Amino acid sequence: MNKKGIVLICLLALVAAAAICVLAEPAAAGKLEEAIAKTPVGMGTGEINPDAPKGFMGIPGAPQPFWFWGILWGIWVGWIFSIVGAFGGIMAGVGHISVFGLGDYAASFRKTSPVLNKLVTDSIRTSNQYLVGLSALMSSVTYYRMGRLVLPLGIALALGGIAGAYLIPVLTAGKISLKAYVGYFGLIVLVIGCFLFYDTTPKGQEKKKKAKAAAQAFQEAVKKGTSAGEVAAQGVQVKSWGFTRIEFSFYGVEFHFNPVWPVLGGFFIAALSAFIGVGGGFLYVPFLTSVTALPMYVVAGTSALAVFISMITSIFTFMFVKGTPIDFLFIGAELIGIATGSIVGPYTSKYIPDIWLKRLFVILAIYVGLGYTLRGFIDIRLPGI
Amino acid sequence: MQPFIQLADSFLIMFYRLTGVAWADFAIGTFTLAIIALFVGEATVRLVFRFSRKHLDEKISEADKYQNLSMDALRAGNKEAYQAANKLAKEAFGHTFFQQLTLSGAFLWPVFFALAWMQQRFLEVEIPIPGTGWSLGFIGAFIIIYAAAFVFLKVLKRILFLSRTPEPRALCSEKQ
Numbered sequence: 187m188n189k190k191g192i193v194l195i196c197l198l199a200l201v202a203a204a205a206i207c208v209l210a211e212p213a214a215a216g217k218l219e220e221a222i223a224k225t226p227v228g229m230g231t232g233e234i235n236p237d238a239p240k241g242f243m244g245i246p247g248a249p250q251p252f253w254f255w256g257i258l259w260g261i262w263v264g265w266i267f268s269i270v271g272a273f274g275g276i277m278a279g280v281g282h283i284s285v286f287g288l289g290d291y292a293a294s295f296r297k298t299s300p301v302l303n304k305l306v307t308d309s310i311r312t313s314n315q316y317l318v319g320l321s322a323l324m325s326s327v328t329y330y331r332m333g334r335l336v337l338p339l340g341i342a343l344a345l346g347g348i349a350g351a352y353l354i355p356v357l358t359a360g361k362i363s364l365k366a367y368v369g370y371f372g373l374i375v376l377v378i379g380c381f382l383f384y385d386t387t388p389k390g391q392e393k394k395k396k397a398k399a400a401a402q403a404f405q406e407a408v409k410k411g412t413s414a415g416e417v418a419a420q421g422v423q424v425k426s427w428g429f430t431r432i433e434f435s436f437y438g439v440e441f442h443f444n445p446v447w448p449v450l451g452g453f454f455i456a457a458l459s460a461f462i463g464v465g466g467g468f469l470y471v472p473f474l475t476s477v478t479a480l481p482m483y484v485v486a487g488t489s490a491l492a493v494f495i496s497m498i499t500s501i502f503t504f505m506f507v508k509g510t511p512i513d514f515l516f517i518g519a520e521l522i523g524i525a526t527g528s529i530v531g532p533y534t535s536k537y538i539p540d541i542w543l544k545r546l547f548v549i550l551a552i553y554v555g556l557g558y559t560l561r562g563f564i565d566i567r568l569p570g571i
Numbered sequence: 572m573q574p575f576i577q578l579a580d581s582f583l584i585m586f587y588r589l590t591g592v593a594w595a596d597f598a599i600g601t602f603t604l605a606i607i608a609l610f611v612g613e614a615t616v617r618l619v620f621r622f623s624r625k626h627l628d629e630k631i632s633e634a635d636k637y638q639n640l641s642m643d644a645l646r647a648g649n650k651e652a653y654q655a656a657n658k659l660a661k662e663a664f665g666h667t668f669f670q671q672l673t674l675s676g677a678f679l680w681p682v683f684f685a686l687a688w689m690q691q692r693f694l695e696v697e698i699p700i701p702g703t704g705w706s707l708g709f710i711g712a713f714i715i716i717y718a719a720a721f722v723f724l725k726v727l728k729r730i731l732f733l734s735r736t737p738e739p740r741a742l743c744s745e746k747q
Contacts, residue, residue, distance in 0.1 A: 253575070264676070267669040268623070274669060316683075394662075397655040401637060404644050404652030439645050471661055471668075481641050481657055490668070505710075514690060515576065518683030521676040525619050528673030532626030 218243060218511045225299035232298030242288060243309060243511045251286040253519040259285055260523015268531030273547055275464040276375050280554055282310045283368060284571060292364040307364045308510040311463030315497055316517050336422050336484050338432045340491040342445040346452025347496030352503050354460040359508035369562020372555050374462050379551030386544045422484060436484055443478040451477060456496035466493055576688050583688060601713055605720035608681035616678040627670055634663035689713060
């Protein structure tokens with residue numbers, strides 16, 4: 187086995203070992219039972235009727251998100267993932283909060299059973315992350331095998347990421363009410379909506395056109411010689427490790443970065459992702475390309491590794507340190523839908539111009555973002571939110 | 572139990588009653604469950620890939636094109652062209668990243684159905700880790716056995732020369 191293989195296996199073994207340590211304290215079942223026991227018995231709002239049929243997470247009388255609707259919503263999410271990108275994670279959250287009624291259900295316990303209110307909120311946050319977290323594993327392993335993963339950068343990001351993804355669940359699980367969560371979720375969606383909006387403005391479009399023109403001009407001017415792809419096959423070669431400077435070469439070009447930045451970036455991105463319950467994949471790449479000024483060629487794989495490690499940490503912390511229960515069957519159904527949506531997306535995107543798709547999602551992002559912000563912070567409900 | 576879980580229950584539980592020794596039955600049953608999840612996942616990902624391959628290859632080629640161009644520009648010392656190509660590569664990569672994510676979903680969905688069934692059967696079960704005071708819940712046990720089953724199948728495929736079947740390019744992300 188080559189050196190890379192050994193390092194990769196060691197890395198995965200470390201993650202597995204950490205997972206085992208955390209898994210050694212299964213607490214989800216007890217925590218849910220405890221929360222149900224503390225909730226007043228009855229048929230009214232904010233009460234639990236023990237004789238009612240079991241719904242979400244096995245709670246008697248909870249909404250029963252029929253698996254078929256999970257698949258349908260998954261198709262919508264998968265469709266967005268395949269043609270727009272990051273907004274799919276947001277839509278997964280919208281489904282859990284609004285479409286399947288889990289948000290209203292959690293909110294009904296705000297006064298009668300705050301523990302259950304917060305437990306269902308945490309479950310929504312973790313469910314969103316499940317849809318993204320494990321998937322990044324495959325990408326990072328593949329990139330590493332291709333020599334396109336900068337291990338020191340990945341480790342620096344992961345260190346910050348693990349800290350952020352661990353601390354946020356530990357500090358906030360069981361403490362964030364649905365109302366507050368929805369408000370912050372809305373704010374993040376609004377920010378994403380603003381970025382999407384900027385992309386569709388003449389200024390944003392002009393920037394893209396300029397970038398295309400510059401790239402094309404260079405492409406035409408470039409002399410035929412050894413292609414980037416051929417030299418890139420040599421992979422990343424780490425030259426030196428240090429606390430303030432790490433150097434590596436790629437494609438015969440020397441790169442360096444200060445590991446403090448990826449640690450800080452990893453911390454904040456993972457913390458934000460864990461708090462809101464999203465993947466964070468859409469933040470790592472812009473961060474790495476702009477702050478550390480590294481080329482996309484090596485940033486792609488490294489960001490996948492960072493997403494994977496921070497998501498796994500966050501999911502495990504939510505589930506096993508803080509005992510957040512999960513409805514596995516429903517997530518499985520959603521994943522079937524997401525896979526189906528990824529087939530549908532490319533077929534339909536041929537008929538809708540890219541700019542119109544973006545405009546559609548700008549409207550959606552602003553409506554959803556504004557709706558959740560108003561609902562969370564000043565208790566005003568927009569239709570459908 | 573949900574109807575689906577109920578349907579699967581009578582079949583899956585058979586594998587947990589083969590020897591009469593509790594720990595061995597749990598290991599055999601969970602290993603079989605993991606193998607089934609792996610087979611179903613692999614079949615699904617190949618099916619999905621068959622339909623989405625063309626679009627995915629286009630996007631991956633676009634990302635590769637700009638990534639290679641950015642490296643060429645870097646080597647040539649053309650900062651403006653490097654930044655432009657890097658920006659376009661970033662955008663194209665965004666599409667491929669999320670599409671790979673959906674493909675991974677196609678591979679992993681059976682795991683969640685397996686866990687949902689195990690949750691009904693083994694929620695209260697704790698598996699002690701020998702030599703430590705710790706114990707594993709059903710999820711931890713499944714993850715470890717699933718990883719072992721994954722490696723086992725990979726080795727088996729290599730032995731049987733089945734690994735020559737080309738991997739879905741989307742999961743490899745670029746031309747090698």
